[in-house]
Amino acid sequence: MSQPSGLPPRAVLLSLFGDSPLGLHLGLRTSHLFNLGSVQRLQPGQTLPNHGGCPVHLVLAGRLAGGGDWWGPGNHFAARGPARQALDTDTLVWSLDATQAIWRSAAAQHLRSAWAEALLAVDRSELGARFPDDLPDPKTLCDHGHPTIRQLAQSLERTTPADTAETILRFVRSMPYRFGLRQELASDTLARGSGVCTAKANLQVALMRAVGIEAGFVEAPLDMGTLGALMPDGWRAQMGARVKHHFAAARLGGRWHAADASFCDPSCSLFTEAAPQLAAVVPVRLQEGRPVHPVAVINGTDPFEIRVLPDLGAEMGKKSRFLPRHFEAMNTRLDRARFNHPVKVRAASTTTVITLRPGESAPA
Template sequence: MHLQPLQQARPASRELALFDDSVFALYLGQAAARIFTHGSICHLTSGESLTLGGPQRLTVVLEGVLITDSGWQGPGCHMIGDGTCYRVKSDTASVWVLDRGAVGWQGPGLQALHFALEMALAAAGRALEAAIPPDDLPDPETLSDVNHPQILRTAARLRRTSEAATADAVFRFVQAMPYRFGNWQERASDTLARGNGMCTTKANLQVTLMRAAGLEAGFVEMPMSMAVLGKLMPSAWLAMMRPTVRHYFGAVKLGGRWHAADSSYNDDSMGIYLESFPDYAHLLPARLFDGQPYSPTAEKNGMDPFDIHVVPHLNAEMSKKSRFTPAHFEALNTRLDRAQGSWRNWVAEDHPDLGANLRSVS
């Protein structure tokens, strides 16, 4: 079913909040609310279809899942019209649509919004391109590339006069990196170069650096409730997530016993948790000492951070194929990117004044 005309959008707080969680709105900054009012909202139910239209048509999925024979789009994803027809897989779905050829969008005084839109699309495109993994993924056996020159140089720089001090230095170095959802079949040296990662890739980098520094290190698996992890995601994604997921982090042996050492979340991403779980406040700043492990997940689960099962690698887990594409991961990251400032990596690459322009449009 081809649904036209679309219902004119209202500045409804819920719909605007869903739009604000999109990748497109992340890069629009303060222009997002004004551009939102120039679009239309389309509500669909299971089995209905939506045709994207021509290249002047910009569509943002607000909630629900749209599918084609070649893939699917989830909340926060945006698409330029190319005639593709999507079907609604979820019970309901809603999309925001902007017709850039419409008279209302071509009216006087909108040049600043036009500029913000084009620059936001360009920045989102650069971010997506950087998130796409190579066609030939590395052999899982090579993921902990402890002998890579940059790994060895970084480990040497982080080495201290004692094992405990070295472990803490490595832990805090990796912990300070932004947390972002993404591809997890990535070598430690690639995560180091990227400068961010999710639980598996940050754990892999941490363990690899600790081993390169002469420490005994390994990996831990622990259950995590989506009621906790979901705080880092846009709310529209939660209905598609499992109630419990497996969380992975590093561990290091100090004083003859294993210490949980979870470097997954930096202080900014932990700040998102603190909004809902103020009892986490004592976990910042994150530190690791001999006799003092660090594991927010163990504490939340009521588990002993010393009573952990440590394995030598995560090769099998990190070689599994994700059901999410890089575009899905970018949409999952918008709340994290705002908290951690990660969007700044892409807004100024070609246009040094872009960040200021996107934030100043009123």
């Protein structure tokens, strides 16, 4: 691939390409496919040129908008459709022209096959992450009376409330952390087998309430410099300096204990690269007088200084500004970590080790 002037080094561009969902599924062929395309930089307000043929475009950095929709880092689209313009920052776009001779040659057959498989895999992932047509009433999201929630909670119940709360924490923590919809029922999060912090906290609270443990929610600020370790570099620039992090809390021995089950082992492995002090909270141990509060470790605050809320209706009732394709593009680094890190799913008295492929979720 030729390198026009004014662009970042090839290694940087290739890294951005590899962090996309297509790059995730292309695997060892990522570099070969990248070399067959070209990269252009668009300034804010500039329209993506239409060079004819049947190109596929992939946003490497920045954002494109058109037709009332937008595409962020890692999102791809075909040339058809409305004109697309760069938004508020310079935008890097990689394009593959399927009419070029080298792409249509017999020697490129294996690359065309890999490309087609990757496109299908990304489409399946985005379809599986689709949102419901109508979001549930926020007041109903913690459905601790749901039969599946009650059955699972009973299987996780132990002799003491503290041991039960810890077993529930370990189960929820073993589910992959993935960016996605917050506005879903606890039973739907359980069926999905993965979730963002808010959704996992909602499931954890539902499980504890189902067995009579007083439980609630905590909101804490989390620096994007830390959370950004979990997402591709291109997405970090799209976020604010801080985000709201939500997790569960349990009342044990008459005192509220933070019980953060958000981050599974693969995500923690990424986290500790940005916040080495988090290694101090592994292995996880929740007992009376011993809360689980990684954010307190990051922020240097008292882990018992928490404000517990009965629900997160105000937050979980907000409509997300992101679409499934945006979330799936945010999840590539997490999915790659999961692929390289078997997840231990603990349920009842057994432990099952499952090797997860990109786009897969741990079973509930």
